Amino acid sequence: MWRLARARRWAPPAAAAPRAAASGGPGAWYESAARSAPVHWAEQAFLSLQAAGELPWWAAIACGAALLRTAVTLPLAAHQGRLLAKLENLQPEIKSLAQRLRYEVSARGKQMGWSEKVARLHFQRNLRRLIAELYVRDNCHPFKATLLPWVQVPMWLCVSLALRNCSVGAAGPEVKEQLSAGGTLWFPDLTAPDSSWILPVSLGLVNLLLVEIFASQRMEASRLQKLATNFFRVVSVVMVPVAATVPSSMALYWLSSSLVGLSHNLLLRSPPVRRLCLIPRTKSESDTPYRDLLAAWAAKYSFRR
Template identity: 60%
Template sequence: MRRLVSELYVRDICHAFKAMVLVWIQLPMWIFMSVALRNFTTGAAHSESHSIQEQLASGGALFFPHLTALDSTWILPVSLGVINLLIVEIFALQKSGMSRFQVYVTHFVRAVSVLMFPIAATVPSLLVLYWFCSSLMGLSQNLLLRSPGFCQLCGIPPTNSDSDTPYKDFLAAFYAKFISRK
């Protein structure tokens, strides 16, 4: 079995470590950026950060004009939670016949996404805006990498599980799972 797995890694130029590298780089980067942005909003970084804090206090837009304050409208926290749940559901809907462990992990990630609603409502708007933009980029990348035209343009070879109509398939699966339950 090990020999077959090794041959597959060599043949497809795909090692399990390559998939984990992104997590080991992206997760610490997300944490460090979140802590740095929080420090900017509280003025805890350096003496120069007070001028940055003043700029953030008047540098927002639309419904969050004060980036160091909480989002009283809850638009950013709710948007963040919805996008995170959408990412989870995209992965869950593409998997069929998940193992018990995969089902538990999916439920756990759903719970974390729901837990992000109140957490995001208790931190400065700048931090929630960063989390929202990060999640929005993740969702965009997931949807873009499902596009056969984009994959062909980038030279990404199709796999057996790829669909010619991924967005229609996703909407049909979403409709069947959540809307037409009777």
């Protein structure tokens, strides 16, 4: 098994499968992505992890998901937390600047005879400039907070396609044979979908729990935030039948990744952990986050009127 993994590790990406034809068909883009170098590297990473640890394939998939989320996305989540905390702490200063600027623009507008529309344009232009200067001063531009999904989503896709390749034999018949006997409990065959639907339904429940945790962070959400929350609720539900049609190896990876992400999200709510990650304290931060989370859920989903 180790010799097989070592031999495959040094195979060039082009040797894994021939390139998709340029003319292609409806699924040409999918096949091209499945044969790409990042997906090939993900295959080799799982083969090396499974061989080095002599793990059954179900454990290698779960451990791989935990390692990726801990080594890659957890530091990015902590970085995102620092940026969002800085942005929240800037709001009182931004509000004060806006009030002073509105007074100055109003006074200047009366001297220059500006119309209300012109005065509003001057106010908005100068306010954007002042806010941008604050972002530079505190190194907390909001766009930097989007780094986490820009890394997490492509990584999730590459690993999913790598496990798909391993399950359908595109990574080699030997690997497919190992996966077919590498499951456990109710999913002994990792190349077949989970006919019991336990993995898909568990995935949907964990993802919905994650969405509700994010939704509970702000008591008064904007219209855009409410739309985003409902969108991710729908995605969480849609992922259930999708996970029921793919190989169990992929569904297991998705569930493992979501479980680790849930644990990281709860961990980063702890004040001592937040200080350890250098996340500044904010006005909205609670000393009892888990108790407050349970209380918010109890109030939101209580059947008593």
